[in-house]
Amino acid sequence: VLTHELLQLGASLPVVHAPELIAMDEPVSHALRRRESSLHVAANLVVDGDAHAVVSCGNSGAIMGVAMHSWGVQSGIDRPAFGGNLPSRHGSVFVLDIGANATVKASNLIQFAVMGDVFVHLSRGLDQPRIALLSNGSEDSKGTKEVKEANQALRKLDLNFVGNIEGNHVFEGMVDVVVCDGFSGNVLLKGGEGVAQEILDLLRTELSRDLVSKLAAAALMPAFARVKRRVDYEEYGGAPVLGVNEVMINCHGRSRAKAVTNGILLADRMARSHLVERIGQALQHDDVEVRRRTRRLARALHLRHGDA
Amino acid sequence: VLTHELLQLGASLPVVHAPELIAMDEPVSHALRRRESSLHVAANLVVDGDAHAVVSCGNSGAIMGVAMHSWGVQSGIDRPAFGGNLPSRHGSVFVLDIGANATVKASNLIQFAVMGDVFVHLSRGLDQPRIALLSNGSEDSKGTKEVKEANQALRKLDLNFVGNIEGNHVFEGMVDVVVCDGFSGNVLLKGGEGVAQEILDLLRTELSRDLVSKLAAAALMPAFARVKRRVDYEEYGGAPVLGVNEVMINCHGRSRAKAVTNGILLADRMARSHLVERIGQALQHDDVEVRRRTRRLARALHLRHGDA
Numbered sequence: 001v002l003t004h005e006l007l008q009l010g011a012s013l014p015v016v017h018a019p020e021l022i023a024m025d026e027p028v029s030h031a032l033r034r035r036e037s038s039l040h041v042a043a044n045l046v047v048d049g050d051a052h053a054v055v056s057c058g059n060s061g062a063i064m065g066v067a068m069h070s071w072g073v074q075s076g077i078d079r080p081a082f083g084g085n086l087p088s089r090h091g092s093v094f095v096l097d098i099g100a101n102a103t104v105k106a107s108n109l110i111q112f113a114v115m116g117d118v119f120v121h122l123s124r125g126l127d128q129p130r131i132a133l134l135s136n137g138s139e140d141s142k143g144t145k146e147v148k149e150a151n152q153a154l155r156k157l158d159l160n161f162v163g164n165i166e167g168n169h170v171f172e173g174m175v176d177v178v179v180c181d182g183f184s185g186n187v188l189l190k191g192g193e194g195v196a197q198e199i200l201d202l203l204r205t206e207l208s209r210d211l212v213s214k215l216a217a218a219a220l221m222p223a224f225a226r227v228k229r230r231v232d233y234e235e236y237g238g239a240p241v242l243g244v245n246e247v248m249i250n251c252h253g254r255s256r257a258k259a260v261t262n263g264i265l266l267a268d269r270m271a272r273s274h275l276v277e278r279i280g281q282a283l284q285h286d287d288v289e290v291r292r293r294t295r296r297l298a299r300a301l302h303l304r305h306g307d308a
Numbered sequence: 309v310l311t312h313e314l315l316q317l318g319a320s321l322p323v324v325h326a327p328e329l330i331a332m333d334e335p336v337s338h339a340l341r342r343r344e345s346s347l348h349v350a351a352n353l354v355v356d357g358d359a360h361a362v363v364s365c366g367n368s369g370a371i372m373g374v375a376m377h378s379w380g381v382q383s384g385i386d387r388p389a390f391g392g393n394l395p396s397r398h399g400s401v402f403v404l405d406i407g408a409n410a411t412v413k414a415s416n417l418i419q420f421a422v423m424g425d426v427f428v429h430l431s432r433g434l435d436q437p438r439i440a441l442l443s444n445g446s447e448d449s450k451g452t453k454e455v456k457e458a459n460q461a462l463r464k465l466d467l468n469f470v471g472n473i474e475g476n477h478v479f480e481g482m483v484d485v486v487v488c489d490g491f492s493g494n495v496l497l498k499g500g501e502g503v504a505q506e507i508l509d510l511l512r513t514e515l516s517r518d519l520v521s522k523l524a525a526a527a528l529m530p531a532f533a534r535v536k537r538r539v540d541y542e543e544y545g546g547a548p549v550l551g552v553n554e555v556m557i558n559c560h561g562r563s564r565a566k567a568v569t570n571g572i573l574l575a576d577r578m579a580r581s582h583l584v585e586r587i588g589q590a591l592q593h594d595d596v597e598v599r600r601r602t603r604r605l606a607r608a609l610h611l612r613h614g615d616a
Binding site for chain 1: 395495531
């Protein structure tokens with residue numbers, strides 16, 4: 001069926017059979033057993049060298065599970081993370097983790113910062129991405145124990161670390177990467193989505209109250225369209241799973257053609273620019289430093305070795 | 309000076325001298341030593357029976373510190389919390405904790421739920437407020453260890469607990485109370501504030517791009533004003549410190565007359581309806597239940613006694 005449809009569009013793309021389906025709400029443990037699903041088949045094509053990256057709009061738990069299971073976690077990374085692009089005043093801000101790890105150690109946050117730095121450098125061409133830690137206050141003394149430890153450690157690494165950032169400043173475009181645990185990253189992403197949705201709905205209601213409003217609103221359609229485009233996930237084209245041994249791009253479940261196209265373009269760019277190897281190099285480069293610094297930090301904080 | 313100004317306005321209110329000042333960024337430990345500050349003086353008036361509640365727009369760390377120090381933490385509560393009202397589709401949603409406790413145990417979340425239930429019942433007259441736990445997914449299996457434990461325990465209490473809620477659903481008006489740790493509560497509150505601010509700024513820019521837009525936007529001013537009013541903290545008039553032995557209302561640092569008035573009205577209502585005693589009763593009522601259930605839960609989860 002797909003081959004026929006593709007031919008009608010004049011496209012000649014190879015189609016590989018994948019008879020199984022992973023439902024959007026299926027637990028990861030089930031999903032991992034569906035070895036004939038398109039996710040597994042695609043991941044195996046990469047393993048076999050027949051593909052360089054996977055793009056999926058499916059069940060994100062399954063995407064992470066299959067990526068970890070089929071490709072393995074990158075050396076130097078303890079826990080892979082989901083990244084996500086949020087709209088900000090000056091373009092976008094890259095946030096990680098947005099849901100893979102509900103709780104994290106300071107060392108996970110440090111690794112997220114290194115991965116975010118490399119990804120934003122490669123995807124947006126920024127030389128020294130500004131990196132911030134999400135916290136409940138901008139002072140270094142704010143946050144959980146893990147955030148405070150990560151703050152101290154990040155100050156000593158070769159990153160453009162600008163300190164803690166509070167939720168209201170994330171969208172002002174003053175930083176390029178926001179590092180956080182997957183629980184609060186999810187709250188930030190979903191909460192922001194919810195507020196944007198409510199405001200746009202409220203505007204729609206208010207602007208169709210009477211004839212004058214309707215006419216005036218009609219004149220403003222181009223302006224509203226520009227606002228909507230700025231807060232639209234379709235523009236951002238998927239977000240990477242970082243910390244696994246190949247390139248996996250996760251698109252929104254509601255993605256239409258434009259978002260999928262942007263996801264594929266991002267996957268292509270990440271594979272060509274050797275995302276995984278570049279993260280590996282950054283970790284090796286920072287690794288000595290990280291170990292040395294975290295040992296020193298652990299001593300300073302009277303922690304048992306291995307905690308920090 | 310104040311007495312003179314009040315007389316000119318025809319108001320005869322007692323003024324009590326408070327020569328010290330707590331700065332907005334002053335650490336709590338310093339603030340607690342400024343015994344002649346208005347915050348301390350006001351708290352002591354309540355202790356002496358000369359006042360029934362305190363309203364402050366000051367340093368929120370100091371507000372919490374002075375309330376805990378001068379009045380004590382309520383029996384049955386381990387950690388007091390900051391509450392906050394967020395705008396939602398059908399009025400508002402009450403969120404706690406929004407910043408006092410960066411990390412929490414399951415037992416803290418359970419106590420927050422009981423306090424939120426009583427506060428929303430008294431302040432909004434709702435009989436069975438719908439209570440949800442903030443999480444990174446609506447399934448019971450989502451969230452941190454603490455959220456999962458609290459979810460199980462809350463299902464067994466005499467509360468209208470509706471389960472977990474994700475950030476995007478908070479603003480839809482389907483729940484009345486959202487329970488969370490102070491870190492993610494702060495992220496939810498501040499993140500939402502940031503998104504609302506960016507969208508309104510973006511609209512303002514887009515609607516003044518050219519003459520047609522400006523004219524059309526002028527005709528829509530009443531509609532925009534209604535939208536702005538809905539997302540404006542001024543309407544909500546302060547939020548309570550819950551879990552201390554007297555009534556303390558914390559207003560936004562940027563509060564103008566309307567927000568302060570609403571804060572005073574809320575304090576009056578909470579003192580008259582015996583907020584603290586009502587929370588005490590709810591805890592006593594639920595206490596036996598909570599202890600019995602958490603012991604059972606602890607056994608079920610193979611936890612040491614006292615962990616849950």
